[in-house]
Amino acid sequence: MMAVSAELLRNLHRIHTQLADLRDRLDRGPRQVKIRETNVAQLTAAKEAAEENVKQCKLATDRKQLDLKSSENKVQELKVKLNTAASNKEYQALTDQIAATEMAGSVLADEILESFDKIERLESAVAEAKKNLEAGQTELTRCRDKVAAEGDVIRGDVTRLEGDLADAEKQLPGDLRPEYQRIIRSKGADGMAEMAGGVCEGCGQKCTLQMQNELLMEKPVFCKSCGRLLYAGE
Numbered sequence: 001m002m003a004v005s006a007e008l009l010r011n012l013h014r015i016h017t018q019l020a021d022l023r024d025r026l027d028r029g030p031r032q033v034k035i036r037e038t039n040v041a042q043l044t045a046a047k048e049a050a051e052e053n054v055k056q057c058k059l060a061t062d063r064k065q066l067d068l069k070s071s072e073n074k075v076q077e078l079k080v081k082l083n084t085a086a087s088n089k090e091y092q093a094l095t096d097q098i099a100a101t102e103m104a105g106s107v108l109a110d111e112i113l114e115s116f117d118k119i120e121r122l123e124s125a126v127a128e129a130k131k132n133l134e135a136g137q138t139e140l141t142r143c144r145d146k147v148a149a150e151g152d153v154i155r156g157d158v159t160r161l162e163g164d165l166a167d168a169e170k171q172l173p174g175d176l177r178p179e180y181q182r183i184i185r186s187k188g189a190d191g192m193a194e195m196a197g198g199v200c201e202g203c204g205q206k207c208t209l210q211m212q213n214e215l216l217m218e219k220p221v222f223c224k225s226c227g228r229l230l231y232a233g234e
């Protein structure tokens with residue numbers, strides 16, 4: 001095979017490594033946005049649940065107030081009847097009924113007061129949930145803007161590096177190109193490695209003396225263990 005300089009291979013490996021890193025960062029951006037979108041969806045659901053709690057508690061309180069009102073009306077009716085009671089027995093029965101109705105009414109009145117406290121607590125939970133949601137939305141917007149801005153820069157870098165890569169690949173000897181392309185297609189930046197101290201940096205395997213000599217003579221050498229295209233260390 002024709003000679004290939006370590007400098008060219010090292011440069012190619014650097015470009016592939018940088019491109020892989022940039023593409024990884026490009027993929028990471030949308031994932032970061034997605035995490036924040038999920039968070040906002042959860043915070044929205046939490047806020048809606050908190051609002052629903054207030055609504056249900058208010059409805060229950062309204063029902064109790066109506067019950068209290070009708071219990072008070074009942075007491076009034078019973079008191080009217082009391083004035084026209086025909087016997088002691090009837091009088092006593094009505095008195096007992098009034099007492100029982102008033103007792104039930106006073107329990108209801110206590111429950112209504114407790115409900116007002118509860119509504120207050122539930123409303124401050126809504127305020128808290130709204131605050132959390134706003135913070136989540138702010139964070140989502142910030143992340144989206146950051147990812148978009150970084151994405152523009154990264155895509156610019158990718159385009160530039162792809163140009164550098166095309167230029168560098170043109171300098172590869174024609175007979176090396178098919179094997180180079182095959183290994184890059186299958187392994188990307190991991191398709192190349194430096195040989196340092198007679199060892200493949202990719203897999204840590206020791207290279208034969210013959211391989212080390214061939215590398216010194218700038219012959220293309222592939223690691224027998226991992227298949228990486230090797231280049232000499234600086």
Ligand SMILES: [Zn+2]
Pocket residue numbers: 193200201202203204205223224225226227228
């Ligand atoms: Zn190797």
